[in-house]
Amino acid sequence: MVMDRRCRIRWATVALWAALVAVVGEGARPALAGDTLERVRSTGVVRCGVHNGLVGFAAPSEEGRWSGMEVDFCRAVAAAVLGNADKTVLVPTLASARFPLLKSRQVDVLLRRTTWTLGREAAFEVHFAGILFYDGQSFLVPREGPVRAVEDLDGATICLVKGTTHERHLADHFRARGMAYRLAMADSHSAAVEAYRRGECTALTGDASALALVASTSGPGIAGDRVLPGFIAKEPLGPVVNRGDEEWLTIVRWVLFALIEAEERGVTRERARELRAATRDPGLAAFLGEPPGPGKSLGLADDWVLRVVESVGNYGEIFARHLGAESPAHLERGLNRLWRDGGLLYAPPFR
């Protein structure tokens, strides 16, 4: 094991050189660039995990074109980061596969109607960037049936999708009230709907918005069925990113806030550019990209908010298009109204 002097000198030289390379390499890395932003910029696409088929959130049209709130949010992120909302790759996924997909970095943002919970954020080591949709768990029941409230479901068979938080909420709610129930588990949302349509269960449980969409879009056998009033659990749905890339988290979070802020300021898809040119409000001008806009601190272009709104509209427009008045679902905004209208949507200041 004895090294002679020459050998030692040789190794010391090599080690010093390696250390130098390490220092130089580190210095050359952009100080602000996180791995995800770097990857998105180099590949030119934002990859989003979305629902594998739920109208209003993410579903393909007959021509195979995907649309919905989740799709638009993904497009908004692409518009902010890449300046082009079409630079997205949508990855439709089952509920059970969503976290493996995110953790193995096959998607940059996970949407897929994912409920923000303490357990998920802490144990999966992820960050929820905010709340895109305030939802709650409820039940879809036949319109003419005897069930008028959750209490009427004692002893009933409930259809639900495996791998979601609904199973636990259901168990907790029923156990706390001493109510009995049986489960009819399905692999996917559509399978659960079909089981309900076939009468394999008394009620279908899920997020109230999804159930309302089922009632309004599923056709014979279900159309007109009722969603029971009230929630048995809160289901705040939001975009999720991996922990450890705070720069990317900040971007995704502020894209969401930008959509909300745009609605609050009355910035619409059609009028965004016009407003930017005409406004005398320095705050609004800066919001829409008049230098110095809000982009620099995020490592984005000054006019990123403008690009986002021009691409997908503000939050209210997105909601109306996919879930609200302009959609077949005709859902009420409910909790998803702006704070000033009695809802829960609130964006921190853009300054």
Next chain:
Amino acid sequence: MTELQQTVTFAVFAAVVLCITTSWLDMAVAALLGVSALTLFGIFDHQDILEAARNSDGSLALLFGGMVMARVLEPTKIFDHLGTRFLRLTKGSGKRFLLGLVALVSTLCAFLPNATTVVLLAPVIVRICRQLGVDFVGPMVLTAIASNSAGMLTLVGDPATFMVGSAVGLSFNRYLLTMSLGGILALLVLMALLPLLVGEIWRLRRELPGDLVPEPVRWPRLCGVLLSVLAGMIGLFLVGDGLPNPIVPPAASIIGASVALLVVHGARMEPITDVVRDVDWKTLLFLFCMFCLVQAVVKTGLVERFSTSMVETFGTRIAVVAIVVLVGVGVGSTIIANIPLVAAVLFLVKSYFVIAELVPEEALTRSFIAWPEAYLPVFAAMMFGGTLGGNATVIGASANVVSAGICAAQGRPISFFRFMRYGVPVTLAQLVLGTLYVQAMFLIL
């Protein structure tokens, strides 16, 4: 990591392995150049180096401690003394020597870190071989292989078994009941192959001189003190984790080495500079660079991405999944350090179970240990692959690298292919055994 960076990472790793296998470059230089290339391409930064150091599970500290202990004891002639005693026990029989060696290594490695054990036993093995007049390369390689195989004996025998076992909530005793038999069988396979691998030594019958007496130990009191330090270090390996202020094995190793150096300094036995100089820095450097390279490969996330494909391909046929995992991890471990590989495959397997909806999504988290008994064989397959796959090549496990480093320092360098002549037959036989064992577990559990 961008697609280009992923491609560069795999290209660099492949180039390093190629240089090592063909001996175009010195192993350490090849690995160092690989790390340098990744750094220049912006793939590797100081965070990754810290991550690599963390994922190495303290291997370098363990080795450093073992190397210092072996070096400070060397001048006392204790190894010559023990070597002669061991030689007398063999009665000149190569067969006894080999079987005794495997038994001794297996016993020690069930509780002690593999590479450290190899470092500590190496001086004894080399002396016995010289006294028997046989090449020590074969026994040194077998020592490394036995040490890796013995890692299967207990939950703490190998970082891979510990990592997987902890992830599925296996206790020390539960491991003994379900997995240790697999480790014993793996060692029996190795013993059964000894006549084929080192037939010349196996058949050796040498008449030992009648007056063969162990060489007296120099500075017996000092040697006693140093052996006490060694015993303390080993004691800390075994119980340090349970102390109110836990001392993990790498820390115990550093503490042991520090105290040993203090003893040498206090006794004015020899300059500390000489002791530190003789530590095998090249092996430590090579291992660290390999940890960094493997860290970069794992960072690509490629392994984890197979989970969806596994569900699509194999559905819920978990017996087939177990074989795929065993073979995949086994083959991967031949060139990739098993700790980061097993960590990646652990996530892959957990993801597979979640996506296949065989367990709830909470199973992806670190705190979930309520795994159904029926799925244990898949994790057992990972342990077999991770622990035994590394036997195949010189870079498959730290103990192999250390063993090769010691042989080189003694003037008998081992080429990549020479190591494979011993390692590949053993690995193949042990992985076949592992497959059968795992399938038997499916029937029993």
